[in-house]
Amino acid sequence: MSKSSTPVDEALFGFVAAQTIPEDDFLRDLRVASLAAGLPEIHIAPEQAAFLRIALQAAGAKRVVEVGTLGGYSAIAMARALPDDGRIVTLEVEPQHAAFAREWIAKSDQRGKIEVRLGNAMDTLPALAAGAADAVFLDADKERYVDYLRQSMRLLRRGGILFADNVLADGEIATGTSAKVQALRAFLAAAKALPNLRSVIVPLGDGCLFGVKQ
Numbered sequence: 001m002s003k004s005s006t007p008v009d010e011a012l013f014g015f016v017a018a019q020t021i022p023e024d025d026f027l028r029d030l031r032v033a034s035l036a037a038g039l040p041e042i043h044i045a046p047e048q049a050a051f052l053r054i055a056l057q058a059a060g061a062k063r064v065v066e067v068g069t070l071g072g073y074s075a076i077a078m079a080r081a082l083p084d085d086g087r088i089v090t091l092e093v094e095p096q097h098a099a100f101a102r103e104w105i106a107k108s109d110q111r112g113k114i115e116v117r118l119g120n121a122m123d124t125l126p127a128l129a130a131g132a133a134d135a136v137f138l139d140a141d142k143e144r145y146v147d148y149l150r151q152s153m154r155l156l157r158r159g160g161i162l163f164a165d166n167v168l169a170d171g172e173i174a175t176g177t178s179a180k181v182q183a184l185r186a187f188l189a190a191a192k193a194l195p196n197l198r199s200v201i202v203p204l205g206d207g208c209l210f211g212v213k214q
């Protein structure tokens, strides 16, 4: 760690998160309803949602692909950054998650911008057009991140953004030995080795890789 790095403990991170744009009422309601419906509590954190939204807005993104919809929390947050003719295609394998997301997207002010595609992303990603995405957000099964990286580089236009959540693996990324941690380390190594991807890890939430295709 360089001398200029400041260790961030929970209290300091709480302060940092509190400085972020607050979560809006609709996303808070979606979160509560998603828990009540029995969906797992594994959506991105509000400060990550703000980060995605600001980065997409700064990049002028219009076409976004998401892998891992869950209840639609991150898809709706990202859609808020896109212009009226922007579009998000979000991929989800669990019918219950896709149904919940579709219901809440339909109730949201972003309904025209988001399409949920049901199926395994390993099957649905290859059907998407090459070079057309301004951004790809990976947030599904970590064991497949290396495959998703390959697909993302196919889908992204030059200058497009790659986001990948959970790259800190709940703090286990440096020393853990589970299959998930090993898959995430393989993903980070593969991303670093790509000559046409410049990336950095943003330590928000469980860590988000943020890369730009060259």
Ligand SMILES: C[S@@+](CC[C@H](N)C(=O)[O-])C[C@H]1O[C@@H](n2cnc3c(N)ncnc32)[C@H](O)[C@@H]1O
Binding pocket: 042, 043, 044, 067, 068, 069, 070, 071, 072, 073, 074, 075, 091, 092, 093, 094, 097, 119, 120, 121, 122, 139, 140, 141, 144
């Ligand atoms: C961490 S959650 C996504 C959270 C969501 N991005 C958010 O922040 O609101 C991961 C989702 O990926 C889905 N998933 C897991 N494996 C998948 C696969 N192979 N293809 C598509 N979706 C998958 C899970 O069912 C789950 O809903």
